[in-house]
Amino acid sequence: MAFPTHVRLVEVGPRDGLQNEPEPIGTATKLELIDRLGAAGISYIEAASFVSPKWVPQMADHREVMKNLARRDGITYAALTPNLKGLEAALECGVEEVAVFGAASEAFSQKNINCSVAESLARFEPVLERAKAAGVRVRGYVSTVLGCPYEGEIAPAKVAEVSKALYEMGCYEISLGDTIGTGTPLKAKRMIEAVSRDIPIAKLAAHFHDTYGQALANLYAVLEEGIAVVDSSVAGLGGCPYAKGASGNVASEDVVYLLNGLGIETGIDLDALADTGTWITQAISRPNRSKAGVALAAR
Amino acid sequence: MAFPTHVRLVEVGPRDGLQNEPEPIGTATKLELIDRLGAAGISYIEAASFVSPKWVPQMADHREVMKNLARRDGITYAALTPNLKGLEAALECGVEEVAVFGAASEAFSQKNINCSVAESLARFEPVLERAKAAGVRVRGYVSTVLGCPYEGEIAPAKVAEVSKALYEMGCYEISLGDTIGTGTPLKAKRMIEAVSRDIPIAKLAAHFHDTYGQALANLYAVLEEGIAVVDSSVAGLGGCPYAKGASGNVASEDVVYLLNGLGIETGIDLDALADTGTWITQAISRPNRSKAGVALAAR
Numbered sequence: 001m002a003f004p005t006h007v008r009l010v011e012v013g014p015r016d017g018l019q020n021e022p023e024p025i026g027t028a029t030k031l032e033l034i035d036r037l038g039a040a041g042i043s044y045i046e047a048a049s050f051v052s053p054k055w056v057p058q059m060a061d062h063r064e065v066m067k068n069l070a071r072r073d074g075i076t077y078a079a080l081t082p083n084l085k086g087l088e089a090a091l092e093c094g095v096e097e098v099a100v101f102g103a104a105s106e107a108f109s110q111k112n113i114n115c116s117v118a119e120s121l122a123r124f125e126p127v128l129e130r131a132k133a134a135g136v137r138v139r140g141y142v143s144t145v146l147g148c149p150y151e152g153e154i155a156p157a158k159v160a161e162v163s164k165a166l167y168e169m170g171c172y173e174i175s176l177g178d179t180i181g182t183g184t185p186l187k188a189k190r191m192i193e194a195v196s197r198d199i200p201i202a203k204l205a206a207h208f209h210d211t212y213g214q215a216l217a218n219l220y221a222v223l224e225e226g227i228a229v230v231d232s233s234v235a236g237l238g239g240c241p242y243a244k245g246a247s248g249n250v251a252s253e254d255v256v257y258l259l260n261g262l263g264i265e266t267g268i269d270l271d272a273l274a275d276t277g278t279w280i281t282q283a284i285s286r287p288n289r290s291k292a293g294v295a296l297a298a299r
Numbered sequence: 300m301a302f303p304t305h306v307r308l309v310e311v312g313p314r315d316g317l318q319n320e321p322e323p324i325g326t327a328t329k330l331e332l333i334d335r336l337g338a339a340g341i342s343y344i345e346a347a348s349f350v351s352p353k354w355v356p357q358m359a360d361h362r363e364v365m366k367n368l369a370r371r372d373g374i375t376y377a378a379l380t381p382n383l384k385g386l387e388a389a390l391e392c393g394v395e396e397v398a399v400f401g402a403a404s405e406a407f408s409q410k411n412i413n414c415s416v417a418e419s420l421a422r423f424e425p426v427l428e429r430a431k432a433a434g435v436r437v438r439g440y441v442s443t444v445l446g447c448p449y450e451g452e453i454a455p456a457k458v459a460e461v462s463k464a465l466y467e468m469g470c471y472e473i474s475l476g477d478t479i480g481t482g483t484p485l486k487a488k489r490m491i492e493a494v495s496r497d498i499p500i501a502k503l504a505a506h507f508h509d510t511y512g513q514a515l516a517n518l519y520a521v522l523e524e525g526i527a528v529v530d531s532s533v534a535g536l537g538g539c540p541y542a543k544g545a546s547g548n549v550a551s552e553d554v555v556y557l558l559n560g561l562g563i564e565t566g567i568d569l570d571a572l573a574d575t576g577t578w579i580t581q582a583i584s585r586p587n588r589s590k591a592g593v594a595l596a597a598r
Contacts, residue, residue, distance in 0.1 A: 184560020185561065211594045212591040213556065214556065217515040220519060243597035251512065258483055260483075261482075291510060291511055291545065292513075294544055294545050295511050298542035298544050
């Protein structure tokens, strides 16, 4: 057991959290959300996704968002760029860091991005090369690391294999996603142990979903393993596209509350973060899925 | 680290979960809830509270509930009996086991049951004596073990002191309640360590609330300490009377999902439990606060 002394939160609310919202959300609302998150002390914000609006209409204003960010010192504003075209567009908008996403499940890769895992990795190579030439770091996501809606169980060795490929390709950090939230703590520990045989644990992030209410227990278990980067979404924005009405991303407020209790520094003002969660859920008429956020607002 | 191989769930939904519901819930609905919980494999159900209907009107039908239970073999149907009058009434109804409740916080004791902690303990003595004479076991609750809405932090030594008093008075099991859900895993571990210096860990139960989303992480942490009895409420029934709209009791479905993932036996059929959560929340028009329950119902 070796808890980190400091954890970096990667706030994915503006991208992962909003991308499946059916009603269009104004660019101004997105920009205010990003600004409030930065003001609350979040140091890394995934702000947009440079994908085709055909696939993700909610992210169609990615250029406007990236160009009009009120950038604050010390904050990384990143974007998802699944292909070269997306990357070029993101670079034009002055993006500082980008991300690509692969899957640990063949079936999920086929259904989600319409190609095999190997094909998806091959597609990322030119993205990694171009980003490197532009001096932009690339983060790698691996999805379905603790279960797949189509395949069920996923072997830790498969997660390790895909993670290693992305890391060796040049991704500086690998974010391990429990996309459907079916993981439990020992399974999460075993997966982290498998992946960290090839990649230093300081280069791994936990991206856990709370669909079955397990996210915080799983995070606690992998913090014990030394994980020091956690992806989360303010107010638990996002839901789960595989189970209607169910939860998706773990809520940032709940994660910060946990870390505060463990004496782990984050640099984040929990009250300001909770206020942001209250504000955005009211602005887009969504339930606040952060239990800590709801409790803090009700005090 | 020494996980138990088997955990006993104490289902508090019919009592703790329903007692603060403002609209009267029919006795037939309560009886059906208890019966469905038993059918799902729950072996211990807190079925009613023998308190004055002046204080808890929702539990006014405690006699009808206790008398008309469709008792199943191997299931303990218990009742809360804060005083001798309540105990006598419960005994008349054929109760098999009862519970008393104290607090680890002086301020909470004063505001909640209008007497000091010492006075509350003194009041329980005749209850314990009478129960012993009747051959009925008594469970002891200690509330506010990880924080108090009035005092804030609670010293683990204070929790240990009150727990020890109840144990020495004859309570066969002490249920440690994080009444306002403010605990986090290391704090929970330290509290359990303090209490288990005086009381064997097999005689302790974790009664955690999910108000800040921490309950499952806290449970995981104390399972690591060897805790093998967990109190929970189907569908997370109950809410938090100290923060309107916030969560209260941890949901039984989420706990069972966690335990299943850890390979810890419970004897409970998770699907049947989740169906019960869906049914009762629809029957009383309440949100289902079990994330696993919602996800399972949405599959």
